[in-house]
Amino acid sequence: MRPDSTPKGDPVPVAIGAPRGPRAAILVGLLVVVAAAGAFGRLVPSPGPAGDPGTSPGASSPSPEPAVQLVSPIAGVVQLRSTEVLVRGVADPGIRRLDVTVKVGGQPIGQGILDVNAGRRFDGLIPITPPAHRTSAILEIREVGRTERLTEVSFYVDAGALLLPIDPSALHGRAGRVLIVDVLVYGRLRELRGLLTGVDGHLIATGSTMLSGPGSVRGGPRTVAIKLEIPNEPLPSRARLHLLGIDAAGIEVEHIDANVILSAD
Numbered sequence: 001m002r003p004d005s006t007p008k009g010d011p012v013p014v015a016i017g018a019p020r021g022p023r024a025a026i027l028v029g030l031l032v033v034v035a036a037a038g039a040f041g042r043l044v045p046s047p048g049p050a051g052d053p054g055t056s057p058g059a060s061s062p063s064p065e066p067a068v069q070l071v072s073p074i075a076g077v078v079q080l081r082s083t084e085v086l087v088r089g090v091a092d093p094g095i096r097r098l099d100v101t102v103k104v105g106g107q108p109i110g111q112g113i114l115d116v117n118a119g120r121r122f123d124g125l126i127p128i129t130p131p132a133h134r135t136s137a138i139l140e141i142r143e144v145g146r147t148e149r150l151t152e153v154s155f156y157v158d159a160g161a162l163l164l165p166i167d168p169s170a171l172h173g174r175a176g177r178v179l180i181v182d183v184l185v186y187g188r189l190r191e192l193r194g195l196l197t198g199v200d201g202h203l204i205a206t207g208s209t210m211l212s213g214p215g216s217v218r219g220g221p222r223t224v225a226i227k228l229e230i231p232n233e234p235l236p237s238r239a240r241l242h243l244l245g246i247d248a249a250g251i252e253v254e255h256i257d258a259n260v261i262l263s264a265d
Contacts, residue, residue, distance in 0.1 A: 066150060066151040067091065067092040067095065067143075067150045067151070068089055068090070068091045068092070068095070068098065068141050068150040068151045069089050069090050069091075069151070070087070070088070070089040070139075070141075070151060070153055071088045071089050071090075072086050072087065072088040072089070073085060073086070073087070073139060073153060073155045074153070074155070075153050075154055075155060076154075076155060076156070077155050077156070078134065078155070078156040078157075078158055079155065079156070079157045079158060080158045082128070082130065082157070082158070082160060083127060083128060083129075083130055083160045083161065083164055083184065083186070083221070084125040084126060084127050084128065085102055085110065085125070085126045085128055085139065085157075086123075086124075086125055087100050087112075087114060087122070087123075087124055087125070087126055087139065087141075088121075088122065088123045088124075089121070089122060090120050090121055090122075091116045091120050091121075091122060091150075092120070093120060095116055095120075095143055095150075096115070096116050096144075097113055097114070097115055097116065097143070097144040098113070098114045098115075098116060098122055098141050098142070098143060098144065098150075099111075099113060099141070099142045099143070099144045100112050100113070100114055100124075100126050100139065100140070100141050101139070101140045101142075102126060102128050102137055102138070102139050102140075102157075103137060103138050103139075103140065104131055104135055104136070104137045104138075104157065105135075109128045109129045109130075109131065109137070109157075110126050110127055110128030110129065111126070112124065112125075112126040112127065113144060114126075126139075128157065128160075129160075129186070129221070130157060130158070130159055130160020130161075130186065131157055131159060131160075132159055132187075133159050134156055134157065134158045134159060135156065135157060136154060136155070136156055136157075137154070137155060137156065137157045138152055138153070138154050139152060139153050139154075139155065140152045160186055161186070161254065161256055162185065162186045162187045162189060162245045162253065162254040163183055163184070163185060163186070163192070163243050163245050163254050163256045164183065164184040164186070164221070164256065165181055165182070165183050165184075165241070165243060165256065165258050166182040166183065166184060166223070167182075168258040168259070171241060171258060171259070171260045171261065172260070172261045172262075172263070173196070173205075173228070173230045173235075173239065173260050173261070173262045173263075174230060174262070174263055174264070174265060175230055175231065175232050175233065175234075175235050175262070175263070175264045175265075176230065176231070176232030177230055178227050178228065178229050178230070179196070179205070179227070179228040179229075179230055179260070180225055180226070180227055180228075181194060181225070181226050181228065181241065181243075182223055182224070182225050183223070183224050183225070183226060183243060184221040184222070184223060184224075185211065185221060185222045185223075185224050185245070186221045188247065188248070189211050189245045189246060189247055189253070189254070190210070190211060190246055190247055190248045190250075191208060191209070191210055191211060191245075191246040192208070192209045192211060192224055192226055192243065192244070192245060192246070193206070193207070193208045193209075193226075193243070193244040193246060194206065194207040194208070194226045194228055194241060194242065194243055194244070195241070195242040195244070196228050196230075196239050196240070196241055196242075196260060197239060197240050197242065198236045198239055198240075199236060199238060199239070199240065204230065204231065204235065204239055204262075205228040205229055205230055205231065206228070207226045207227045207228040207229070208226070209224055209225070209226050209227075211224060226243070228241075230262070234264070235262040235263075235264065236262060237261065237262060237263070238259060238260070238261060238262065239259075239260045239261075239262050240257060240258075240259065240260065241257065241258045241259070241260045242255065242256075242257055243255070243256045243257070243258070
């Protein structure tokens, strides 16, 4: 029989784990403070060097803004088949009028004067003579009467349309009358033709004008009138004008469409 190994008398309590009491509470409090300080250090950025706050060593001061800031045209954009360039932006106080020039290869293809309003904004169209093919252009802006350039932007200009009706929104034909359409003609064309059709495609009227002289993009556009005799009969309220540019070989090299309003009176 095994002897009884249980000690005689009351058992002696043995502490397990960290001691409790005032000393333990102080120790735990110190650990909490240290942990909180470490976390706070990760959340709050370390202070920069002495001096102006927010300025890093060796950082250069920002370059001054130009006196004129452009919204249009934007660098690198392409003006597609356009005979005008939209110029829009904001000018510094005191600037009232701007001289705008569009150049290709150092030669001007368009120029205009834009007024700056009381809100320092300017907005206008600069007529240009479009090049024969897409090319890079530079738009320069100066204050009227001064030579120093306020700003510039480089963009692309596509070959312009050879035909462009003047004020197409005002085209209004009447039954039994002649509709005269003024057209800007760019480049070398032999003939200008006009076809007026209904929305269903049926032919309403035709007209044609032979163009004298060789014409030249460098020399600027010519204004040519084409006449369309509207028949005195019931007409649709809307029609479509087709302008065709014919070259010396009899080939159609341009086709521009415009809406026309028709009425009986």
